[in-house]
Amino acid sequence: MAYTPAILVTFVLLSWLTPPSCSWVSENDGSYVIDACSVTRYQDLCIDSLASYSKTAKKDPSKWARAGVSVTIGETKNTTRYLVGLKKKNCLKGRNRLALFDCVDVFQDALDNLHKSLGVLRKLNDEIFDTQMEDITTWISSALTDEDTCLDGFGGQDGRQIKLLESKVTRVSYFTSNALALVAKLASAGP
Incomplete structure (x- = not known):
């Protein structure tokens, strides 16, 4: 059967437009991340950023909380570097x-709080679990407040640079919100 050039071009275009399958995430692994992210406000972002943890975290709320905070630290570091630049x-x-100077300061504070949270998540103890969860929740909430404080400094301002900065900071706040939800899920599940 001979293919006309138009059919061949259509086939090639459709193959480019078809999203690749994620062969590294099996169907079962995918359901783990979907279940874990079901408690988050920004579920698509959560699923995209945490899909690679499915194989190891499975149904463990502690591992999902650690993964959420780890990814948030990475995003916060990237945005902090951007702000410092x-x-x-x-x-x-x-x-x-x-406002930018204040932003750099509050982002460094947010990073400190996220690092403290991850440190405690790595050493959870059944005897002081509730206290640890309260501390972690306080620190991550504080990081979220820091990010909002950064945005407040640019309120009502225009310009391409300001809009890009606001977009980057907002994205970090979405990650932080998701991390907080994963920690809350862990807190409710118990040690």
Whole structure:
């Protein structure tokens, strides 16, 4: 059977448009991440960012909480580097420059709180589990507040650079919100 050029071009275009299958995540593994992320506000982001943990975390709320905080730390580090880079370039002026300085400070504080949270998640103890969960929840909530504080400094401002900064900070807050939900799920599941 001979293919006309139009059919061949259509076939090639359709093969490019068809999303690749994720052969590294089996159907069962995929259900683990979907179940874990069901408690989060930004479920698609959660599933995309944590799918690679399915094989090891399975149904363990502790592992999912650690994974959520770990991924959030990575995103927060990337955005902190971006903010520090903006600060060094000295490209924002006036009120926006002051807001950027505050942003860098609060993001470093957020990173500290996320690192403390991960450290405790790695050493959970049945005897003090409730206290540990309270501490972790407080620290992650504080990180979320820090991210909101950063955004508040740029409220009502325009410009491409400001919009990009706001987009990056908002994305980090979505990750942090998801991490907090995974920790809450762990807290409710118990030790």
